[in-house]
Amino acid sequence: MENPTPVISFENLRKNYGSLEVLKGVSGSLNKGDVVSIIGPSGCGKSTLLRCFNRLETINGGRLSVMDIDLSPPKLGAKPLRQLRTKVGMVFQQFNLFPHLTVLKISCLLPVKY
Numbered sequence: 001m002e003n004p005t006p007v008i009s010f011e012n013l014r015k016n017y018g019s020l021e022v023l024k025g026v027s028g029s030l031n032k033g034d035v036v037s038i039i040g041p042s043g044c045g046k047s048t049l050l051r052c053f054n055r056l057e058t059i060n061g062g063r064l065s066v067m068d069i070d071l072s073p074p075k076l077g078a079k080p081l082r083q084l085r086t087k088v089g090m091v092f093q094q095f096n097l098f099p100h101l102t103v104l105k106i107s108c109l110l111p112v113k114y
């Protein structure tokens with residue numbers, strides 16, 4: 001069977017906040033249907049990586065593509081950004097949660113609504 005095109009792929013991805021280097025060249029890929037856990041100590045950059053996937057953060061180096069949308073450039077037009085936001089959902093860790101919904105319902109909200 002041919003290798004499927006990854007839904008998310010990232011290569012040598014780098015993200016820093018000023019002098020704090022959080023993501024120091026991480027690489028990986030996820031295919032459709034994959035269920036993946038990112039584990040590591042507090043502060044190692046798990047949420048930062050996820051925030052890069054939906055462009056809540058702009059990467060500082062490397063290459064990142066999510067659902068065929070190239071998130072590598074520092075500037076992204078309104079159209080690809082909108083495309084991305086209608087396809088990628090995120091349940092926040094500490095805030096922006098709806099208290100009357102379950103995690104599953106929050107995750108489904110965007111794809112169901114748009």
Ligand SMILES: Nc1ncnc2c1ncn2[C@@H]1O[C@H](COP(=O)(O)OP(=O)(O)OP(=O)(O)O)[C@@H](O)[C@H]1O
Pocket residue numbers: 017020022040041042043044045046047048049093
């Ligand atoms: N907006 C920001 N500005 C400056 N530093 C930040 C910012 N966001 C995160 N950091 C720092 O980046 C590092 C990685 O944070 P991140 O939230 O990605 O860690 P994490 O692995 O998700 O931790 P946890 O397990 O506690 O959720 C931490 O040192 C954090 O203080």
Ligand SMILES: [Mg+2]
Pocket residue numbers: 046047048093
């Ligand atoms: Mg986190």
